[in-house]
Amino acid sequence: xxxxxxxxPEIADALSSELKRQQNNLELIASENFVSEEILEVQGSVLxxxxxxxxxxxxxxxxxxxxxxxxxxxxERAKSLFNAEGANVQPxxxxxxxxxxxxxxxxxxxxxLSMSLDHGGHLSHGSPASLVEKLFRxxxxxxxxxxxxxxxDLLYELAMKxxxxxxIAGASSYSRIIDxxxxxxxxxxxxxxxxxxMAHIAGLVATGLHPSPVPYSDFVTTTTHKxxxxxxxxxxxxxxxxxxxxxxSVFPGSQGGxxxxxxxxxxxxxxxASEEKFKEYQNQxxxxxxTLAESLKQLDFRIVSGxxxxxxxxxxxxxxxxxxxxxxxxxxxxxxxxNKNVIPYDPLPPDKASGLRLGTPALTTRGMKExxxxxxAQIIDEAIKNMNNNxxxxxxxxxxxxxxxxxxxxxxxxx
Ligand code: PLP
Numbered sequence: 001x002x003x004x005x006x007x008x009p010e011i012a013d014a015l016s017s018e019l020k021r022q023q024n025n026l027e028l029i030a031s032e033n034f035v036s037e038e039i040l041e042v043q044g045s046v047l048x049x050x051x052x053x054x055x056x057x058x059x060x061x062x063x064x065x066x067x068x069x070x071x072x073x074x075x076e077r078a079k080s081l082f083n084a085e086g087a088n089v090q091p092x093x094x095x096x097x098x099x100x101x102x103x104x105x106x107x108x109x110x111x112x113l114s115m116s117l118d119h120g121g122h123l124s125h126g127s128p129a130s131l132v133e134k135l136f137r138x139x140x141x142x143x144x145x146x147x148x149x150x151x152x153d154l155l156y157e158l159a160m161k162x163x164x165x166x167x168i169a170g171a172s173s174y175s176r177i178i179d180x181x182x183x184x185x186x187x188x189x190x191x192x193x194x195x196x197x198m199a200h201i202a203g204l205v206a207t208g209l210h211p212s213p214v215p216y217s218d219f220v221t222t223t224t225h226k227x228x229x230x231x232x233x234x235x236x237x238x239x240x241x242x243x244x245x246x247x248x249s250v251f252p253g254s255q256g257g258x259x260x261x262x263x264x265x266x267x268x269x270x271x272x273a274s275e276e277k278f279k280e281y282q283n284q285x286x287x288x289x290x291t292l293a294e295s296l297k298q299l300d301f302r303i304v305s306g307x308x309x310x311x312x313x314x315x316x317x318x319x320x321x322x323x324x325x326x327x328x329x330x331x332x333x334x335x336x337x338x339n340k341n342v343i344p345y346d347p348l349p350p351d352k353a354s355g356l357r358l359g360t361p362a363l364t365t366r367g368m369k370e371x372x373x374x375x376x377a378q379i380i381d382e383a384i385k386n387m388n389n390n391x392x393x394x395x396x397x398x399x400x401x402x403x404x405x406x407x408x409x410x411x412x413x414x415x
Pocket of ligand 1: 223
């Protein structure tokens with residue numbers, strides 16, 4: 001029996017139920033993934049015990065010689081994988097990484113030009129719900145109504161008019177290639193700094209399957225737990241000139257002791273991401289996303305912008321007379337996990353939303369390919385068509401269980 005079960009059966013039950021949920025359900029949340037067992041092992045290691053304020057070789061605590069090895073490896077691997085001049089691997093999350101960039105070069109009241117949340121941006125880019133909006137002046141760009149792709153003309157116009165101190169490229173629910181040279185050109189024209197938040201597409205960038213923002217941006221932030229398939233956390237990449245400012249902004253600016261067990265797990269993830277196998281995996285993520293989008297289109301679902309170039313898509317449910325909120329809970333009831341999402345120019349508020357965001361990284365990790373994506377599109381269609389027919393929904397649920405059971409996940413883990 002696991003030790004945690006002996007001392008805390010309630011938590012052991014929660015772990016066990018969550019494991020079963022991950023094993024039995026079809027995980028289509030675009031920002032989630034399943035880490036390898038090696039990463040679980042490192043995250044659960046003795047490194048969690050160590051205080052290591054500071055940076056390798058310059059710590060405020062003794063006994064840091066071994067965590068220094070882990071952090072140095074993580075930094076060097078991050079720089080090498082993304083061809084970056086510098087990297088800070090300590091941010092506890094993607095949001096934290098973004099805030100740390102802001103605090104390194106902006107003063108309260110400075111202007112940030114970023115993608116609006118309802119067109120695909122992230123909360124931490126300046127949504128009214130976030131602290132960022134209270135500290136800085138936020139101007140937003142978005143996507144064009146007809147193509148639903150980034151409106152670079154509007155971006156240019158706003159940049160020249162507002163002269164923001166910082167422009168942010170990158171998004172949470174945008175399915176098309178982002179033109180980083182164009183962002184850089186616009187940032188130069190308006191004398192703005194450029195931050196690219198590549199949280200969603202980092203795995204694709206690492207393998208050359210999405211153009212890299214690194215040569216074009218002053219700063220690049222990422223989470224490590226999405227397409228990159230590492231532990232939950234963030235990384236900041238920077239041009240050498242910003243090294244001191246970024247490192248000071250992270251520690252002591254806005255964080256205390258780094259999470260050394262997570263940093264070591266980031267190092268492992270970065271090593272895995274440099275292997276040829278990882279490129280095949282990322283390639284399959286894209287093939288799966290394209291197949292899922294095309295299969296849904298054949299079933300009369302509208303895909304925002306007409307399709308996808310990356311790992312995710314936004315499905316417009318208006319032709320199905322269903323809100324994202326209802327679809328999310330309907331699909332949950334048959335074992336498919338998704339999140340509701342506003343679509344650009346959505347007539348509905350975010351808690352209802354007209355769309356669903358679907359992504360393929362997690363199911364691709366489980367080994368699913370195009371054939372399964374076609375089946376999943378049919379299953380989603382069946383569930384939506386039979387929303388009020390319990391016996392049909394039971395059949396859909398069975399199909400989900402059957403499909404899922406062919407792709408094992410963490411077979412050796414139990415709590
Ligand atoms: N940046 C982008 C583009 C994201 O999509 C997300 C999370 O979904 C984040 C930042 C925030 O990451 P975290 O949840 O680790 O704070």
